[in-house]
Amino acid sequence: MHEILDGGGVEVKMKFVLNGRAVSAELKGNERLMDLLWKLGIRSVKEGCSTGDCGTCNVLVDGRLVNSCMMLAVQARNKSVVTVEGISQNEELHPIQEALIEYTASQCGYCIPGIVVTAKYILEKYPQADENMVRQILIANICRCGGYTRIVEAIKSVIESSRR
Amino acid sequence: MYDLKAVPSFDVYVPSTIKELLEILREKHPNAVIYAGGTDLMPMMKRGKIRPEAVVDITGLTELSYVKADNGVYRVGGLTTIQDFATSPLIPEKYFSIKWLTKYFGAETTRNMATVGGNVVSGGERDVPAILTSLDGHVKIVGPQGERLDAPLELKLGHGEIVTELVFPDWGLGSVSWFSKFEKRASNGIGVVTAAVSLKCDDDRVEKARIVLNRVQGKTMGRLTGLEEELVDRRLSSFYLRDLVERHVASIKPAGDFRASGEFRKHVSKVLIVRGLEFCMKYLTGAVSK
Known part of the structure; x- marks a missing residue:
């Protein structure tokens, strides 16, 4: 059955899985997934363009790479959402993050959480990706510092070492 | 460039069947806006172009x-x-x-x-x-x-x-369909010209052709039916293509805007259609690696 969420103020409960843990959250109808994640203490998800162009708010929903600024929070009901907080667990960095440090790929750092999530998606979905493919997927992750070359090299190195 | 607004307040309905969705639209909220991927709707809301009173999230269907x-x-x-x-x-x-x-x-x-x-x-x-x-x-x-x-x-x-x-x-044996977009940047942009071409041949004789451009008249998308008709029964050959396409593209009047002038769009339209038809011909005659 359908529920009705009142955007005027009444909050409604929703269940989903956040970084591997079942979460029950209260939200308003007009909340975006990004807004809900912030309310739940997730700080890696950044608001950049708010219109799906910059990739700074990218998260994985049921394994699919999406912009959390264009997805309504209710659309994540009963789904599994992964952010950087779920990629590096127990304070241990994921190889993607290690590589970004090794290649000094992060400058101001604002775009990096979105890039880490996008790289995770590439590793999982396109483990055979070549440089062209990596660049093609990263096309919608804007780095205003212009650090693209090192970002691409870092991700390439992770893909190569995961193949070994 | 954009004056971005907060997401407006609205009620959200989350039907899980088509029946429920139609009920909501008929009885509860006839003016509700449907939200699927949101890739168009959310930017429109953020830019203040639309302020729905109610939204129906249909991703549950x-x-x-x-x-x-x-x-x-x-x-x-x-x-x-x-x-x-x-x-x-x-x-x-x-x-x-x-x-x-x-x-x-x-x-x-x-x-x-x-x-x-x-x-x-x-x-x-x-x-x-x-x-x-x-x-x-x-x-x-x-x-x-x-x-x-x-x-x-x-x-x-x-x-x-x-x-x-x-x-x-299904277009069956001897058919192929092609699409291209000419953009101002390498990718992820809005097309200056987009063209779709489908071709079906019997041996090397054209049985059916479909040619669509994003702008034929002003901002209106449409087919080049004259060109489609003239291609039928012709034998596949690049020989006559350019002239034929040019003659038919001459009659389109695409609107210009900040991305490109109407004249430029017309030129690119011609180039893309020729490219599309040549690709289809090569594919059907085995000259394109399948």
Whole structure:
């Protein structure tokens, strides 16, 4: 059955899985997934363009790479959402993050959480990706510092070492 | 450049069947706006172009997400994402127009969110209607009066109506379909010119051709029916193509805007159609690696 969420103020409960843990959250109808994640203490998800162009708010929903600024929070009901907080667990960095440090790929750092999530998606979905493919997927992750070359090299190195 | 607004307040309905959705549109909130991928709607709300009182999230209607091939007809559920449509193993490789959505339609995130139904009804970058038209496809609409089919370019939704399915016939042996977009930047942009070409041949004689441009008259998308007709029964050869295409493209009047002038669009339209037809010919005569 359908529920009705009142955007005027009444909050409604929703269940989903956040970084591997079942979460029950209260939200308003007009909340975006990004807004809900912030309310739940997730700080890696950044608001950049708010219109799906910059990739700074990218998260994985049921394994699919999406912009959390264009997805309504209710659309994540009963789904599994992964952010950087779920990629590096127990304070241990994921190889993607290690590589970004090794290649000094992060400058101001604002775009990096979105890039880490996008790289995770590439590793999982396109483990055979070549440089062209990596660049093609990263096309919608804007780095205003212009650090693209090192970002691409870092991700390439992770893909190569995961193949070994 | 943009004065971005907060997301307006609205009620959200979350139906899980088409029946529930139609009920909401009929009884509870006739003016509710349908939210699927949101890749068009959210930017419009953020830019203050639309302020819905109520929104219906239809992503719970899993029954509308599918690609099927039965008896020479392809059926694609309205809620199928662009990514799932483009990469469906049920659609053969020769439908390059569909396969290439992965390179011409937005970014990976956009393709993972945007749906074929949404692209057919909403005003953004209309690649799916162009491709569907080039394949003689139709859009299935369900509403208070039941079910009906409409052409993708003439589509007008009445009150309480929703798009449930795209349908197109298999073009059979000796056919191929092509699509391209000329953009101002390498990728993820809005097309200056987009063109879809489908061709079916018997041996090297053209049986059927479909040619669609994003702008034929002003901002209106349309077919070049004169060119389509003149191609029929011709033998495949690049020999006459340029002149023939030029003659027919001469009559289009695409509107200019900040992306490109009408004249430039006209020139690019000609180039793309020639390219498309040449690709199709080469593919059908075995000169393109399959």
